[in-house]
Amino acid sequence: MTEQTTHETEDIFATSESDRDDAAEGRVFTASGGDWESLAEEAASIGEDRIVVNMGPQHPSTHGVLRLILELDGETVTEARAGIGYLHTGIEKNMEFRTWTQGVTFCTRMDYLMPIFNETAFCLSTEKLLGITDRIPERASIIRVMMMELNRVGSHLVALATGGMEMGATTVMTIGFRERERILSIFEMITGLRMNHAYVRPGGVVQDLPPGAIDKVRDAIPQIRRGIHELELLLVENPILKGRTVDVGYVDLTGCIALGLTGPILRSTGFPLDVRKSEPYCGYETYDFEVQTANTSDAYGRLLVRFAEMYESLKIVEQTIDRLQSTPGPVMIEDKKIAWPAQLSLGGDGMGNSLDHIREIMGDSMESLIHHFKLVTEGFRVPPGQAYVPIESPKGELGAHVVSDGGTRPYRAHFRDPSFNNLQAVAAMCEGGMIADVIVAVASIDPVMGGVDR
Amino acid sequence: MTPPSEGTSGASGSASGEPEAARSDNGEKAEVTPAADKPEQKVSTTAAQETGGAPTAAEPPNLPAEPGTAPEPVVIGERQGMFGSSLGNDTSGYGGLESPILFPAAAVRPYGSYFDEVADALERGLGDGDDTTYGDAVQRVVVDRGELTLHVAREALPAVARALRDDPALRFEVCTGVSGVHYPQEAGRELHAVYHLLSITHGSRRIRLEVSCPDDDRHIPSIVATYPSADWHERETWDMFGIEFDGHPSLTRILMPDDWPGHPQRKDYPLGGIPVEYKGATVPPPDQRRSYS
Structure with a gap:
């Protein structure tokens, strides 16, 4: 049994005198497990109508280290505020001290459920600065699209899985994560890692698909589709789920536009805005898919949109497979001043530079060695200026505003993370509702704190 | 309104006191040297090299373009040496080289697109x-x-x-x-x-x-x-x-703790970090390693 303390006008987490003075306004209860009944009784005995509940940042239902500050009147939320910053890791600042290529390794860790999107947003912006957008090999763009769409399915699966878990449905969680594992296994085969891939690089992707990858993707699609369908059967017409989600977390189109909400939240109002259609990148205009919408503007509509989008994503993945078979490499821009010279291969002692490349730089050509060394340690220079390229991530519009001063490192890299923006809707979605609906509303926003706090 | 004074020269500072005049006759007001009969426009890189990268007084670089004249790129700084090594150990013989960092110039009509x-x-x-x-x-x-x-x-x-x-x-x-x-x-x-x-x-x-x-x-x-x-x-x-x-309704810190001193993304705020020892060698923190910016 963990400790449970109640203090008369003392806040044990107060860090300053003024904090303690604030606490003097009312009684502070610190609940950390234990006997809730006596705590509730004690709280009720004060006869105070207004209770401020600090939910999180360590709470299993707040979708990560999100802190919700809820002012309650009984069980009704009269005021809701989100406190963020608990996962701030200074990624944008760190990127200013690494080369443009190394920056990918940082930004992939922002929203850890959509690493490929983070990388692609950064790389597309960098490529626009470099002026090489049109010279990206077609195969690289197809691979990017395939990886992004697989990643979109994985991200939506986690959104549904954790959303279900937060409502108490652990089966939803296990099915969701089980299906996502198939996608992560594909990612592991292609990039070497399940998450944090650093696979998309300025100029293309780091290496071509390994043998057997296309077969693996092709085999996995029906399985994933079956898993999504299983989840759909479990959720979509489930009366308990509908009771929890219908008309909960309502934001209409006007609210969405005012708050800058994008992604499934905007599309659940029936407005088909999708950057893949409105400003195509990576050749999305050549794929056959539909923008999915719902017209309920609530958490249930967002769930439906996510289901429909996963099926559309799998449709796109199937199209990329066909194209990959007829489109040979390369997967990196031909420009030797940008593309890293390393050709990776799997040796007896793991992944490393290919023996042919080692032979060339160590045995044959001093110039190759210098070139390799300079490009990898110093990096390439990017002409001064700024660029912003938006892409459609699973959560909404993700964009990287990158500024170069002509050096080998970003002068500034700022990410417009959709979760960061969308979390602003917490107050609009939750105030006036019940406290149990706060969980559902936040889950329907699907914020990932790694991306929010960066 | 404040005209952007890109350079660090005192002349552009004085021009900022009288923006309307400086704007109206394209820099002649701000001209402090007697070379008033100079051609109005110069090739930017030449000018920048003559003046060590700083904009000349005759050419306030960041004013709205007069129609028909080619605007100058904006000098936002200068780079030293051949490779820009942060440690200043440029042994190429070009260590004294100074080149301006030029941001895109103001556009002239038509801008194109929408x-x-x-x-x-x-x-x-x-x-x-x-x-x-x-x-x-x-x-x-x-x-x-x-x-x-x-x-x-x-x-x-x-x-x-x-x-x-x-x-x-x-x-x-x-x-x-x-x-x-x-x-x-x-x-x-x-x-x-x-x-x-x-x-x-x-x-x-x-x-x-x-x-x-x-x-x-x-x-x-x-x-x-x-x-x-x-x-x-x-x-x-x-x-x-x-x-x-x-006019912001509640301008408070959002990512950093409420009592945090300083503003981390500013260029004068250090990245921080500690040296790491690995197999006897010491790797300095990222902001103290050699870099080529």
Whole structure:
């Protein structure tokens, strides 16, 4: 049994005198497990109508280290505020001290459920600065699209899985994560890692698909589709789920536009805005898919949109497979001043530079060695200026505003993370509702704190 | 309005005292050297090399372009040496080389794409009602890499934002975000707030607003009244750069702890870090390693 303390006008987490003075306004209860009944009784005995509940940042239902500050009147939320910053890791600042290529390794860790999107947003912006957008090999763009769409399915699966878990449905969680594992296994085969891939690089992707990858993707699609369908059967017409989600977390189109909400939240109002259609990148205009919408503007509509989008994503993945078979490499821009010279291969002692490349730089050509060394340690220079390229991530519009001063490192890299923006809707979605609906509303926003706090 | 004085020379500082005069006759007012009969325009790199990268007094580099003249790229700093090594150990023999860092020049009409339409509509939209005129509000228009950037005077920002959102010909409904950039070498306009706007009505048009403020007067009007979505973005920019957005409903720190000293994304804020020992060798923290910027 963990400790449970109640203090008369003392806040044990107060860090300053003024904090303690604030606490003097009312009684502070610190609940950390234990006997809730006596705590509730004690709280009720004060006869105070207004209770401020600090939910999180360590709470299993707040979708990560999100802190919700809820002012309650009984069980009704009269005021809701989100406190963020608990996962701030200074990624944008760190990127200013690494080369443009190394920056990918940082930004992939922002929203850890959509690493490929983070990388692609950064790389597309960098490529626009470099002026090489049109010279990206077609195969690289197809691979990017395939990886992004697989990643979109994985991200939506986690959104549904954790959303279900937060409502108490652990089966939803296990099915969701089980299906996502198939996608992560594909990612592991292609990039070497399940998450944090650093696979998309300025100029293309780091290496071509390994043998057997296309077969693996092709085999996995029906399985994933079956898993999504299983989840759909479990959720979509489930009366308990509908009771929890219908008309909960309502934001209409006007609210969405005012708050800058994008992604499934905007599309659940029936407005088909999708950057893949409105400003195509990576050749999305050549794929056959539909923008999915719902017209309920609530958490249930967002769930439906996510289901429909996963099926559309799998449709796109199937199209990329066909194209990959007829489109040979390369997967990196031909420009030797940008593309890293390393050709990776799997040796007896793991992944490393290919023996042919080692032979060339160590045995044959001093110039190759210098070139390799300079490009990898110093990096390439990017002409001064700024660029912003938006892409459609699973959560909404993700964009990287990158500024170069002509050096080998970003002068500034700022990410417009959709979760960061969308979390602003917490107050609009939750105030006036019940406290149990706060969980559902936040889950329907699907914020990932790694991306929010960066 | 404050004309952007890009360089560090005293002459451009004096020009900022009389913006209207400097603007009206394209720099002759600001000319302090007797060489008034010089050709008006010079090739920028030549000029920059003659003056060690700093803009000459005769050419305030960041004023709105007069029609028909080719605008100069904007010098935002200079780079030393051949390779830009941070440790200053350039042994190539070109260690004394100084080259300017040039940002894209102001654009001249026609801007191309939908940019002319946007600029015209904004000129009309600012014309009626408000006392802010387009000439005062938009200091410089840059078209670069297919993106339109309007450099807006900070006091005109709320009016410009309102016009951009409400004018039927503009209808930039969404402010997708606010980003900050710190240029410590740009005296008088060190801190920039960069706004990205999206017009869904007109088929996903995008423009960028760039507003600057001096480091010793870090105030920019808030646009939360027009774009509620800018709320957290402005808080983040305040948190990271120390720009105070006047009129913001609750400008508090958002990512850093409430009692944090300093603003981490500013260039004068160190990255921090500790040296790491690995197999006997010591790897310095990232900001102290050799770099080539």
